[in-house]
Amino acid sequence: MSVYPIIMTQSKFIHQDHLSYPFEERGLQFGDGIYEVIRIYNGKYYLFEEHVDRLFRSAAAIKINLPFSKDELSNLLLQLLDKNKMKTNGKVYMQVTRGSAPRDHVFPIDVLPNIYAYIEDLPRKLENLRNGVNAITERDIRWENCYIKSLNLLPNVLAKQAAKENGCYEAILHKDGLVTECSSSNVYLVKDGEIYTHPTTNNILYGCVRMAIERFARELNIPFHEDGFTVEDIGMADELFLSSSTSEIMPIVKVDNTQISNGKPGKVTKLLQAAYEKDALINENEVTQTT
Incomplete structure (x- = not known):
């Protein structure tokens, strides 16, 4: 499966080669985060609202405060399709962690979540x-x-x-x-x-x-x-x-x-x-x- 070059991180879009986080990252060290996988058919998301809703439910369940509304996130994900000129069958993988901070089991204070999303081709099986x-x-x-x-x-x-x-x-x-x-x-x-x-x-x-x-x-x-x-x-x-x-x-x-x-x-x-x-x-x- 090939990954499309433009990814979403936080609220902006960058080339995948430029994405980096500190080694003290809570998703990496604790699994302290959530994710979603959204199917794409012919360049359009399928069950889009259901996936966005579930991401917000998961975030609330582990007490991550997302820095955008459902509408704002939906708009970013739609832009991700457009910027990659995605027209075929694929998927979006989106991940949110509590953020980067010195390693401690207790939640860090005033730390923004780390967020990214990328597209891969995914033919039907x-x-x-x-x-x-x-x-x-x-x-x-x-x-x-x-x-x-x-x-x-x-x-x-x-x-x-x-x-x-x-x-x-x-x-x-x-x-x-x-x-x-x-x-x-x-x-x-x-x-x-x-x-x-x-x-x-x-x-x-x-x-x-x-x-x-x-x-x-x-x-x-x-x-x-x-x-x-x-x-x-x-x-x-x-x-x-x-x-x-x-x-x-x-x-x-x-x-x-x-x-x-x-x-x-x-x-x-x-x-x-x-x-x-x-x-x-x-x-x-x-x-x-x-x-």
Whole structure:
């Protein structure tokens, strides 16, 4: 993936080579910060307001005072697209830390947050979206505030690496057998045409694509239950899928050594994929017209 040259930092725009912070930076030393990833299709943000709102919720949760309003941030991010002449599919990564100060666990006084955002190309994962992916199950060892999109991602990184080492796309996390989410995505089970997923508690990140899936389900008259399921339930699922801004709505066709149903993306998943493509104004229904 290629990074576009102009990045946003604080409230200005500079070349990526000129971005620097002191070594005593709280995101680096404590993971004391938050982030967002926003999908771009054909040079336009998708679920833009939802991501901006979530960034402000995360900032409030860890007591970072952002130096701009939601409208001001939105305008800066739109300028970032324009200054990079972004017209294709990609993503924006945005990070906010408490700032740079001598290392001390206590919050520094009168220190401005460090903020930056940059754009990367990100083609759609069409083969995976059409055919589905494999996953493993891993014990959820994360903290109790997963609703905050914080920089403290080491357990997620370890789970994702375990998935890769097992030739899989994702790791499905569980607490004592109850599925929470994946290492970098939400996860859903379909049984008898109805969708089940973990409730929106502090134990999961309330995904922006998940918000869209709830809306699609209402529009399609597909029952959507905030009712958790277990690792044992996975083997009896009709369909399984995950969602995130970079993975979209991704079918899961095998978990550990268990094939999900017939090993192919199911009807409900395909309906949701089609609704996603329509909602995101993706050209020519790239996934659903070829399945």
